[in-house]
Amino acid sequence: MQRSSQPLSSSEIGTLWLTYLEKTFIMRVLEYFIEKSDDKQAKNIMTDLWHNLKTYVEKIEVTFKNEDIAIPNGFNERDVDRNAPKLFDFGFDIMFVRILKEISMGMYTLHLNMAYREDVVLIYKDLTAITQKCYNSCTQYLLEKGILSRPPNVTHPITNEIVNDTNYLNGFNLFGEKRSLNTIELGYLHHSIETNNIGIQLITGFAQCAKNKEVKDYFVKGKEISKKIIKELEEKMLQSDISFSAASGNFVTNSTKSPFSDKLMMFCIFLLNSFGLGSQSFGAIFSLRNDLTLKMALMAKNIYFYAEDGIKIMIKNGWLDQPPQMADRNKIIRGE
Structure with a gap:
């Protein structure tokens, strides 16, 4: 080149x-x-x-x-x-x-x-x-192979409708019915549940074979966060009489010998956390029911703090490569 x-x-x-x-x-x-x-x-x-x-x-x-x-x-x-x-x-x-x-x-x-x-x-x-x-x-x-589940089917719209009432945004109505999910919201809920289901399998395997105890505990904590996300989002789908169909079976074997270094596994979760933050943010932005927007925002907050804990573990163990830095002019001036 x-x-x-x-x-x-x-x-x-x-x-x-x-x-x-x-x-x-x-x-x-x-x-x-x-x-x-x-x-x-x-x-x-x-x-x-x-x-x-x-x-x-x-x-x-x-x-x-x-x-x-x-x-x-x-x-x-x-x-x-x-x-x-x-x-x-x-x-x-x-x-x-x-x-x-x-x-x-x-x-x-x-x-x-x-x-x-x-x-x-x-x-x-x-x-x-x-x-x-x-x-x-x-x-x-x-x-x-029948391993991946397609998103739920819905009744196809035959007319175009305009939102003409701000009640369309209301998901916190305790005394009246909440509107059913629209297809955009359903799509983001399905995608989040799907990726977290895969994440649970992955992080379970990582927890089984991690050598560092702090890393092992971190993976166990991540598994619980994903389980909570799935439970809360499935509840939102069930409120609209929609159930999530996950692939059957357990993907994790009983092996405790790690195929990957703890450094690699931590970087993997670092990437998935970044992906999760982006997905939850998009879900919050494009959801028009305010209970979903708040739920996605709270999940993003939990993922953020979990990701921060992971970065601290990576720094502690010397596993985090420092990105290229801009020159620190103040240090240069001081001759440091």
């Missing part, structure tokens, strides 16, 4: 740095899942993704080298044990890859809007196309 005459901007350095961490993390997860997969179709999906990510990890490394920028530590072979027994079963590998691709799509959309140099823009455009293709492959695979 030829060196550009235009230096990377601060935002481009930051987004490429974060992309590198995320991609090296996903590659280590894929390496374990590929090794343990006994389904040819699933293995092909994950192997294709691994090769695609490897190409762009190398492109980021070359870009940083050409700019004399330190390459992030990221995650390497020390963070994965491919010989560890199966920790997850029943198609969980593709379920989790699908969630990771949801996170990636959101990151690329934001990062593309922060890129100005043509080669950086092209990286995010290419990664977006790769991610969308992989996400669709995962979704169709899971539907074919």
Whole structure:
């Protein structure tokens, strides 16, 4: 890759740095899942993704080298044990890859809007196309296997209606009926329950095999937060006579030997917390029933404080890579 005459901007350095961490993390997860997969179709999906990510990890490394920028530590072979027994079963590998691709799509959309140099823009455009293709492959695979539940069906509208009463916003009416959920609200509730169901399976497995006690306790706490979110959102759906149909079965085996380092598992939950904060925020913004807006906001608050506790654990154990910093002019002036 030829060196550009235009230096990377601060935002481009930051987004490429974060992309590198995320991609090296996903590659280590894929390496374990590929090794343990006994389904040819699933293995092909994950192997294709691994090769695609490897190409762009190398492109980021070359870009940083050409700019004399330190390459992030990221995650390497020390963070994965491919010989560890199966920790997850029943198609969980593709379920989790699908969630990771949801996170990636959101990151690329934001990062593309922060890129100005043509080669950086092209990286995010290419990664977006790769991610969308992989996400669709995962979704169709899971539907074919009967592992993924589709959102509930609703009666199709045959006319257009206008909201003409502010009571439409009221979800706190103790003495009258609340309006039923609209399809936008139902969509966000279903998505949040779906991702938290997967999160419970993931974090249960992590809690079983984490070596550090503080990390283990942190994962157990996260499991309880997800269970509470699911319970409260399912109650909102039941109030509108809608039930959530989750995939049957338990994805977690009885293994207690970790396939991943505690550092990698903590970074994984860090990513999922960021994703959860974004999802709850969108749910709050686009919900027109005020009880749902408040519920989503309170959940986002709980996720935020949980995420903050996780970051403190990562710092304490030396697991948090420091993002590239702006020069501290006051320190330079003082000669520090």
